[in-house]
Structures are given as structure tokens and as C-alpha cells.
Amino acid sequence: MGKAWYDASPEAKAVFEEANDVLGFDLTKLCFEGPAEDLNRTDNAQVAIYTASVACFRGLRARGDLQEFTATAGLSLGEFTALHLAGAFSFADGLKLVRLRGEAMQAAAEATPSSMVAITGEVNETNMEVLCDQVNDALPRESVMVPANYNSPMQVVVSGTLDACRLVVTQAEAEGFRATPLTVAGAFHSPIMQPAAVKLQDALTKVQWSEPGVTVLSNVTGEPHVQRPDLIQKRLVEQLTTPVRWSQSMQYAAKQLPGRYVELAPGKVLSGLMRRIEKSIRVENFNEPK
Numbered sequence: 001m002g003k004a005w006y007d008a009s010p011e012a013k014a015v016f017e018e019a020n021d022v023l024g025f026d027l028t029k030l031c032f033e034g035p036a037e038d039l040n041r042t043d044n045a046q047v048a049i050y051t052a053s054v055a056c057f058r059g060l061r062a063r064g065d066l067q068e069f070t071a072t073a074g075l076s077l078g079e080f081t082a083l084h085l086a087g088a089f090s091f092a093d094g095l096k097l098v099r100l101r102g103e104a105m106q107a108a109a110e111a112t113p114s115s116m117v118a119i120t121g122e123v124n125e126t127n128m129e130v131l132c133d134q135v136n137d138a139l140p141r142e143s144v145m146v147p148a149n150y151n152s153p154m155q156v157v158v159s160g161t162l163d164a165c166r167l168v169v170t171q172a173e174a175e176g177f178r179a180t181p182l183t184v185a186g187a188f189h190s191p192i193m194q195p196a197a198v199k200l201q202d203a204l205t206k207v208q209w210s211e212p213g214v215t216v217l218s219n220v221t222g223e224p225h226v227q228r229p230d231l232i233q234k235r236l237v238e239q240l241t242t243p244v245r246w247s248q249s250m251q252y253a254a255k256q257l258p259g260r261y262v263e264l265a266p267g268k269v270l271s272g273l274m275r276r277i278e279k280s281i282r283v284e285n286f287n288e289p290k
Contacts (some may be wrong), residue, residue, distance in 0.1 A: 109186020222248030
């Protein structure tokens, strides 16, 4: 993860080295060599993705690209990257927040066995809420099933306790959807993450914030953040327990934010989602230097 940028750009390499120093362990080695089971842990994966994205950005900027931009956005964890690039906080402060967020989410997941399921088909907010309500009504009160990620008009991910995840697969398939259980630590963007939200809320107040210099889209609302640090912090806390409205935010962007669209490393997931959300927008992907 991020090795191509590390090798190609001194500026990208410096980001990884700073991350090693801030975290107190060799994140670079973990990103490049694994083992995969350690890298895929929520507490490690989040700092790895954040670091790789910022390294990619610094590498692009060093070669004369992305000198100016008018808006940023990121899916779930990526919202922290978006806020850092917009000038809301330093790379180091963002890294500390992301590390705490990942650790808190991992702990919440381990405290309540839970998971996520991708639902594919003609999905929307209404039919997914109905699907989740049907599952909740059929199970004990302590069971949980909620929409978690509105990824595109063809895919919504739902989160819940293990019994609810098993039932939602059966229920979704009976209604003509395709249901795919995901290999994740727990039910992210659901009430199960409330203990993590409490920890994040406290940590956010201890970071030095600035008003973002460009528009930043919110996962919670699907529209731009109000450019006030206290309100941005509130949304970041809410994001842990409420659905990520990525599809809605990209639909907003397509109508209101014309221009060139760039996806930073790692991966190509967002480029793929955009093809399903708004085909008229071409996203340049920089998972590796070109």
C-alpha cells in the first residue's frame, strides 16, 4: 500500500517517515510487507490508508499537479483526509485522530460481535430502511440492523449484530436483491459504534482546528460541511453511528462542483463507484504514479 509513491517521490516518502515517528511503530513496513491480517485490522488499516492518501497528494503536488483545488471529499475514514487537505488540521493531528478512531472502532466491534452485508440491486433509502425494519421486527430488541453506507444507486451496505446480518441475507435475497456478507471487524456506522463515538468526541476537542480553505463534503449530510470547526467535529462524531451518504454527496458534487475529479491512493474504489453514480464524470485515479 503506497509503495509506488514512496519509491517515486521524496515528498511521499517523507509522509511515511513522519507517520512512523508520530505513531511510534514502523507503519511503512506494515504497509509494504504486511502481514495482511495485521494491516487489515481497523486500527492499523485506517492510519495506513490516511498516510498513503496524503503521501499520494504530496507526491502529485511536488510534480506540479493539484496546486489548486476547490473541494475535497472522502468516504468514511477518507473524510479525515479530505479535511486535512482542506487545511482543517495538520497531518500529524489527523493521524492521531485516525489512530484513536480506529482503535475505538476495533474495541467497539470486539465488544459486540457484529458485521456488515452489501445489498446490490435497485436500492434506495426507502426500501433499505424497510428491509432493516423487517429484520429488526423479527429479532429480539438487542439485535441491530441499519443502513450503513449508501455507496451507489446499485449498492447499499447494512450493519448489524451477527443474527441480524444472517437474517438480512435471507430477507434481501427473498426480495430479489443480492446480499454479500463482508469480511469486516464489526458493524461500522451503526449504534454499535456509540462507545467509539464518545471517545472520538473527546479527542476531536484536543486538536488544533482551522476553518477549511475549500469546500469539504460531509458523509452525514451528503452536502458541504458548514465551515465551522465545532460543527465539523459534531458531524465526524455522528458519522460513526449514522449512514455514510457517499452516493448522495457525489450526486451533489456532480450538480454543484464542476471540474476535474481526482482519486488519491490507495485503490480505485471511488472511481468505480462514480461510474455507477454519475457516468458523465470521469475520475482520474492515482493509485500509482503515472
